[in-house]
Amino acid sequence: MSYPFFEVENLTKRFGGLTAVNRVSFQIGRDEIVGLIGPNGAGKTTLLRLITGILRPDSGRVRFKGKDITGFKPWAIVDQGITGTFQITRPFRRLPIIANVMVPCLCPRALKRGEWVKKIEAKAQDALEFVGISDMALEKASSLSHGDLKRLEIAKAIATEPELLLLDEPFGGLNPAETELLAKSIRRLHKGGRFGRLHSEGPTMIIIEHKLAELMKIVDRVIVFHFGEVIADGTPEEIVKDERVIEAYIGKEVI
């Protein structure tokens, strides 16, 4: 029997009277890069947090490789192979940057038996190299700029060797040159392989992003969110022409 690689079914989350995510369903195949877009407050980040287990859904199912992972603890979800980044970066400020990446290297999924601190440090260094901040490895995380914090967040995520990577606004606050670099890294990561000691599964990705021009270059498929519901789902070319999407972003023409 075949099953979708990743599937969300009728996922719902309410905060008091506000329904942030309302009966959302979609499927994602292995090796896809999916963009998740929508106006502010559409519930994109909430959806991501439901998937990564930081929030618990009120109803609905999340299935990964045929396994129901709804309501798993965050670490159990990482163990299954799904890792998300935070939109508002959450570094361990008083620790060196390298230590920030060593922590996810220590999760049961990424940790091989008998790996000692030195080996893990080398692995973390490779993750930093991949996102391009390895020269600052020994500085405290509090000394990083906003753009570098975003990259650190991605380094932390890929250190867990995920099969499904959820990126929450990876380009937010980056300048065009940095965006271009990061987009390149993301495509490289998606191809998979080994980066030094770091192993990449070539993860499937869901990317939340507001910078549509950059996003459209990377993704295979776009899901559009509005008021907690999916209003469109298709290739980038289809989405930019979709009337409901234009309406959600710009508003209806008043004549």
Next chain:
Amino acid sequence: MGTISIYIGRLYKDFKGGILVLPSRTIAFFFCLLLLLIPLITTEPYILRVLILSSIFAIFAASWDLLSGYTGQMNFGHALFFGVAAYTSALLNLHVGLPPWLTIPLGALAAVLAGLIVGVPCLRLRGPYLALATLAFPLILTGIIFVIPGITGGELGISGIDPLSGSRLTDYYIAVILMLGLGFVMWKITASKTGLIFHAIREDEVAVRASGINTTRYKLLAFCLSGLFAGVAGGMYVHFMRIAGPSTLELMLSFQAIIWVIFGGIATIYGPIAGVFILYPFMEFLRIIPEIRMLVFATLVVLILLFMPEGLTTWVRDKIEKECPRCKLRNIATRKSCRVCRADLD
């Protein structure tokens, strides 16, 4: 003879390159050496007694640091572990007749169990709520002890316990070597993978969870490890003082641990040890002016915290050592360039 001199030469080289290269290591080395050699200078029972108690409380304070300094789980009832181990050791010794070298580890195991019992309900609590909840546990146990004076001796406590060993000198060496050994073990734990996760939990627990690490397990581990070391201290205390009273569960003892740690330098392990070895003998010294003893003590602590908010050892370390801006290795403050990467200091 030739071989021996080569070995001595190599040992001297290691000593010079490994210990004399940094003033902090030199200080730590000579502190250990001094502690081990003090009986050659004096065998005054009173001085040895002060140093034995300092060693015991140093283990206790360092164990608080391991839990609260590293994982940030503020434990305001750390005396619970001390007291549980103290009473367990005392009861086992008195009623079962086990010797001290068995009762102390068993007492420590009881403290580990106490760590689990406290840890589980406290997992969901954070900040002031956690502090208040942990504060309650030793009070509850004190209440239980007063309810069943038949077993626990009530307010008088349990007396008539076997001494640690026969002589004061042996007691001294047991306490000091155990303190140095356990201090080293704790320091190694904090430098390991587990220690890194403890650090990260203090910084941002949600981010650690999102990194795929079971924080519940690590927080419980921190409670248990801390309980283990505090338990050893409690068992030692009982066999040294030969009485297990409710004072081992006192609020004051919990707060004293916190004062020692914050005075010496939080999240360092060596800080609390230094803090105890400075403050405890100092308190004893102040017995010459009993009326204003507490006042002098409090003033000293407040002044230290005012001018060295990160604790004494951290402050001193920053004064005598400089961190290389490039490779982050520490160098003696008098050097102009880093000893490894030759980068300009300052």
